Amino acid sequence: MTTTTTDDLPFGLGVSLYSYTDDIGVTMTVEDCIADVADLGATGLEILGEGHIEDYPNPPTAWIDAWYARNERLGLTPTLYGSWIDTRRFPGRGMTAAEGAAQLELDLRLAARLGFSFVRPKIGVISEDLRVDPIWQEAVERNLQLAADLDIVVCPEIHWPTIIKSPVVEEYLEFKERTGSEHFGLLIDTGVFELSPYPRRGGSASFRMGDGSARPPVVPFVPVSDLADVMEHTVYFQAKFYEVDDDLVDHYIPWREIIDVVIDSGYTGWLSSEYEGHHEPYRAPDQLRRQHALIRTIAAERAAAAPALADRN
Amino acid sequence: MLEEQLIQTAGFRNVGPEGARTGFQLRVRSPYYRGLWANLIEKPTVTVDGERFDGDGIRWTLPGGDFSFAELQEAADARWPLGHAATLTVPRDGGLARGLHDVTLELRLRMSYIPEELQPSIWTASRKAVIVK
Numbered sequence: 001m002t003t004t005t006t007d008d009l010p011f012g013l014g015v016s017l018y019s020y021t022d023d024i025g026v027t028m029t030v031e032d033c034i035a036d037v038a039d040l041g042a043t044g045l046e047i048l049g050e051g052h053i054e055d056y057p058n059p060p061t062a063w064i065d066a067w068y069a070r071n072e073r074l075g076l077t078p079t080l081y082g083s084w085i086d087t088r089r090f091p092g093r094g095m096t097a098a099e100g101a102a103q104l105e106l107d108l109r110l111a112a113r114l115g116f117s118f119v120r121p122k123i124g125v126i127s128e129d130l131r132v133d134p135i136w137q138e139a140v141e142r143n144l145q146l147a148a149d150l151d152i153v154v155c156p157e158i159h160w161p162t163i164i165k166s167p168v169v170e171e172y173l174e175f176k177e178r179t180g181s182e183h184f185g186l187l188i189d190t191g192v193f194e195l196s197p198y199p200r201r202g203g204s205a206s207f208r209m210g211d212g213s214a215r216p217p218v219v220p221f222v223p224v225s226d227l228a229d230v231m232e233h234t235v236y237f238q239a240k241f242y243e244v245d246d247d248l249v250d251h252y253i254p255w256r257e258i259i260d261v262v263i264d265s266g267y268t269g270w271l272s273s274e275y276e277g278h279h280e281p282y283r284a285p286d287q288l289r290r291q292h293a294l295i296r297t298i299a300a301e302r303a304a305a306a307p308a309l310a311d312r313n
Numbered sequence: 314m315l316e317e318q319l320i321q322t323a324g325f326r327n328v329g330p331e332g333a334r335t336g337f338q339l340r341v342r343s344p345y346y347r348g349l350w351a352n353l354i355e356k357p358t359v360t361v362d363g364e365r366f367d368g369d370g371i372r373w374t375l376p377g378g379d380f381s382f383a384e385l386q387e388a389a390d391a392r393w394p395l396g397h398a399a400t401l402t403v404p405r406d407g408g409l410a411r412g413l414h415d416v417t418l419e420l421r422l423r424m425s426y427i428p429e430e431l432q433p434s435i436w437t438a439s440r441k442a443v444i445v446k
Binding site for chain 2 (some may be wrong): 056087208
């Protein structure tokens with residue numbers, strides 16, 4: 001198992017290259033982004049397999065060699081590899097469980113070649129309330145032994161409008177209990193704790209979902225107290241955020257509450273930042289630094305308060 | 314590196330021999346945050362100066378080859394990787410006249426993790442672009 005440490009923090013701090021979506025290929029190369037993750041003081045590196053690996057799914061050997069050399073030089077640990085099981089990939093028919101398993105196997109093996117410890121498959125849905133395509137259980141179960149052999153934890157993502165107390169999460173937890181696998185867990189995207197809707201602007205094109213009149217489901221964001229109930233199954237956090245202001249205040253994601261639950265539970269894994277604010281080039285590198293300054297401030301306050309709390313007890 | 318706008322300045326050109334143009338091309342940056350299997354591309358619409366061209370006749374050139382829309386749907390391994398422009402070839406007898414044109418692209422990609430009722434995802438980008446010859 002690779003190390004999960006960032007300075008003297010009780011958890012690891014990482015960054016997902018997803019954060020740089022509006023810069024990658026326009027103002028920065030993938031390699032520029034990786035250098036920026038190290039420059040801002042993070043030690044964990046999260047990527048999207050289909051996004052950031054040259055010639056996916058068959059990267060040149062030279063690319064892999066450069067990946068390892070660069071991470072070594074920059075002090076970065078590969079954390080999570082984001083993957084997809086595109087269940088609606090084939091026009092006119094669904095995906096079979098065998099095809100889903102093959103896609104996940106491909107990504108697990110590639111993630112292992114690059115030194116990752118976690119793989120997040122994003123799986124297709126079959127209903128408006130985001131029930132996951134039922135092939136997922138067989139597709140994942142067929143790969144649990146492989147995941148164990150590769151020392152990788154497979155972790156589906158709990159991402160709004162899927163929330164913590166939902167049939168989808170119940171299904172994941174039943175699967176975990178049934179298989180008894182230690183190589184399956186939950187990834188929590190902190191966007192589920194959003195306090196108010198973020199008015200995102202920008203983008204190089206106008207965007208809409210669907211040609212019809214369907215509207216996204218109305219699902220409330222959830223209190224951080226829901227998180228405590230699933231911490232024992234949580235293996236990874238995508239620290240989703242939109243904006244941290246000039247006073248290092250995040251008006252949209254309640255970091256103090258989240259970090260309280262994280263630390264109190266004894267979690268020592270990764271918080272991996274996912275910037276998803278205004279779609280504007282040059283913004284992510286600045287916002288990532290603000291968020292890490294904020295998280296480090298909160299962790300330092302907690303560390304300073306801890307002896308006092310211990311005395312009181 | 315590509316321009317931030319989806320329809321790239323470079324690559325907007327006529328195709329076919331001079332005097333007998335068969336159509337025109339535009340180069341497109343993917344606005345999606347990942348590369349994707351080419352089967353997940355749905356029919357785009359290109360509009361030039363009010364004239365619409367539907368996706369059935371538009372050919373796609375990706376790093377892995379050149380595809381009709383039908384071939385794209387059936388391709389087993391073709392991908393549109395992040396950071397690589399796709400070239401769309403649109404048939405039009407005579408091509409486009411030299412000069413500026415109002416070009417609009419509606420790009421459609423299918424995302425399995427979003428409910429089908431809300432798909433495909435559609436990006437609409439417009440710009441003026443120049444045909445040199």
